[in-house]
Amino acid sequence: MLFDFNLQTDIDKNYDVCVVGTGPAGITLARKLSEAGQTVLLLEAGGLDYSEQSQDFYECETVGHNAWPKFSRLRYFGGTSNHWSGRCRPFDRSDFNPREINGLPGWPIRYNDIEPYLEEAMEILDLDKIMGFQPANDDLFKTHFSPDAYTKSPPTRFKGKYLSEIENSKNIDCYYNAPAIDMRLDTSRQSISHIKISNYNNFTATVSAQKFILCLGGIETPRFMLNCNNQISAGIGNSNDMVGRCFMEHLNVRMGSFLYRDLDNTAGMQFYSDDDFVNKNAIGKSNITFGIVRQIKSYGRTKDIKNFFKNLACQMEIEDKVQFISEFKCPGMGNIGTLIEQSPNLDSRVSLSKKTDSFGLNRTKFDWQINDFDRKTIRETGQAVAIEFAKANLGSVRLADFILDDTKEIEFGRHAHHMGTTRMSENPKYGVVNKNSRVHDLDNLYIAGSSVFSTGGACNPTMPIIQLTLRLADHIQG
Amino acid sequence: MPRSLHRRSFLNSILLFSVAPMAAAKKRPLTKKSANDNQQILRNIKPLDQDFVSINGWILPKETLIKGTR
Numbered sequence: 001m002l003f004d005f006n007l008q009t010d011i012d013k014n015y016d017v018c019v020v021g022t023g024p025a026g027i028t029l030a031r032k033l034s035e036a037g038q039t040v041l042l043l044e045a046g047g048l049d050y051s052e053q054s055q056d057f058y059e060c061e062t063v064g065h066n067a068w069p070k071f072s073r074l075r076y077f078g079g080t081s082n083h084w085s086g087r088c089r090p091f092d093r094s095d096f097n098p099r100e101i102n103g104l105p106g107w108p109i110r111y112n113d114i115e116p117y118l119e120e121a122m123e124i125l126d127l128d129k130i131m132g133f134q135p136a137n138d139d140l141f142k143t144h145f146s147p148d149a150y151t152k153s154p155p156t157r158f159k160g161k162y163l164s165e166i167e168n169s170k171n172i173d174c175y176y177n178a179p180a181i182d183m184r185l186d187t188s189r190q191s192i193s194h195i196k197i198s199n200y201n202n203f204t205a206t207v208s209a210q211k212f213i214l215c216l217g218g219i220e221t222p223r224f225m226l227n228c229n230n231q232i233s234a235g236i237g238n239s240n241d242m243v244g245r246c247f248m249e250h251l252n253v254r255m256g257s258f259l260y261r262d263l264d265n266t267a268g269m270q271f272y273s274d275d276d277f278v279n280k281n282a283i284g285k286s287n288i289t290f291g292i293v294r295q296i297k298s299y300g301r302t303k304d305i306k307n308f309f310k311n312l313a314c315q316m317e318i319e320d321k322v323q324f325i326s327e328f329k330c331p332g333m334g335n336i337g338t339l340i341e342q343s344p345n346l347d348s349r350v351s352l353s354k355k356t357d358s359f360g361l362n363r364t365k366f367d368w369q370i371n372d373f374d375r376k377t378i379r380e381t382g383q384a385v386a387i388e389f390a391k392a393n394l395g396s397v398r399l400a401d402f403i404l405d406d407t408k409e410i411e412f413g414r415h416a417h418h419m420g421t422t423r424m425s426e427n428p429k430y431g432v433v434n435k436n437s438r439v440h441d442l443d444n445l446y447i448a449g450s451s452v453f454s455t456g457g458a459c460n461p462t463m464p465i466i467q468l469t470l471r472l473a474d475h476i477q478g
Numbered sequence: 479m480p481r482s483l484h485r486r487s488f489l490n491s492i493l494l495f496s497v498a499p500m501a502a503a504k505k506r507p508l509t510k511k512s513a514n515d516n517q518q519i520l521r522n523i524k525p526l527d528q529d530f531v532s533i534n535g536w537i538l539p540k541e542t543l544i545k546g547t548r
């Protein structure tokens with residue numbers, strides 16, 4: 001059933017499970033638990049469509065690099081699936097290998113723990129199971145990188161696909177315009193007793209369930225937990241000061257530009273770093289895209305580029321050749337884009353700003369930081385990919401100056417993949433949830449979504465979010 | 479010899495003697511680059527590994543620089 005909490009304010013049932021958030025994780029959990037016969041209260045803070053009123057809750061204070069949450073997340077039914085690109089690649093087996101980065105442990109689970117959920121996740125995301133994940137192009141590089149293997153979802157909009165199913169479900173009561181504004185512990189302080197919700201007309205209610213699952217994404221999940229500070233000043237689940245820490249994005253670094261030797265070549269290429277390269281250099285993973293942006297059509301540019309390659313091959317003194325290359329001004333035929341794994345880092349974090357929203361909750365204070373591990377990943381990857389491009393005799397790469405000069409600040413952007421802020425770790429000192437996604441020290445509070453990622457790999461997060469969510473649904477059902 | 483040809487040769491020679499020194503003066507004398515200049519230029523090469531260098535951000539095999547040299 002579907003209810004607008006601005007209009008329908010009676011919630012007096014005690015549900016088996018309360019799921020907070022209707023993004024891919026929340027909707028998947030509600031559907032799976034309902035199929036298993038559990039009664040589910042599904043809460044959405046926004047409405048059924050986009051509104052400035054709801055989106056305003058993503059307004060935050062930025063003190064580090066700008067992750068632009070207000071423009072990358074969506075706060076209404078279906079969540080950010082309402083505008084995701086649909087690119088899917090599962091985590092690699094090696095993403096789950098035991099390792100330590102920046103003094104923090106990696107995943108406490110193994111690839112085999114989520115592999116059984118791959119097929120069902122592909123179904124949910126409308127992926128072609130027969131085609132699977134095909135290499136994007138030929139294996140042109142001799143070492144260090146392989147063709148990226150991914151597939152595209154239509155992309156699945158969870159609202160369009162599942163709204164009517166939820167509306168007609170007997171086991172799911174979905175309330176929208178019902179933001180959670182507080183969460184209370186019972187007298188033992190080991191369980192959540194209820195969640196307080198509000199509508200946009202200042203009406204509040206409390207909702208009860210046996211189990212609670214937060215599915216609010218990498219920013220709102222920690223903000224909500226930190227704001228629940230009436231009983232414990234540090235916030236719920238934050239006894240080790242880990243809630244909100246280790247914020248990770250996928251780093252969007254423009255490595256530079258390239259020239260194909262063959263000027264008629266207009267093919268884009270995508271590569272993924274090999275495990276050997278990553279392990280040997282002790283760096284993060286990377287996904288590299290060579291994208292054509294300018295076709296070489298004009299006679300002047302064609303001539304310039306032909307001269308460039310001709311002069312590299314011709315008989316000329318080294319000094320003259322170097323001078324020629326130094327003065328060669330060409331923007332290239334295309335750019336090298338990346339999706340680079342950011343390491344978990346305690347200093348990169350989401351905390352609470354002093355500014356408050358219209359419910360009186362503290363807004364997010366965003367301090368996104370990269371560290372030397374990430375800088376090394378970017379520089380080693382950039383240089384290696386440029387060398388492989390030349391070795392493959394494809395042409396030449398011109399790297400951005402910050403790749404070659406480590407005194408220069410690295411320029412990078414975002415991919416809107418917000419991860420790690422309630423990371424999974426068996427040791428409560430290094431994470432917020434245990435290997436079953438249950439918040440340490442609490443017996444009935446769980447978290448689903450990319451905030452539980454211990455490390456982020458270099459693949460788009462939606463596919464692993466769904467796999468982990470299906471695993472959690474199995475666990476909750478017992 | 480016709481009279482007109484005499485006049486043309488005379489004018490040509492005047493033109494040649496008056497223009498050539500000016501043109502020659504404008505032309506830069508051919509000089510070899512000094513060792514210092516060469517050193518300065520070679521400083522633009524940054525080695526990446528045993529086989530590859532960067533020049534002005536362009537990543538090139540060392541071989542490319544050496545192979546073509548006279």
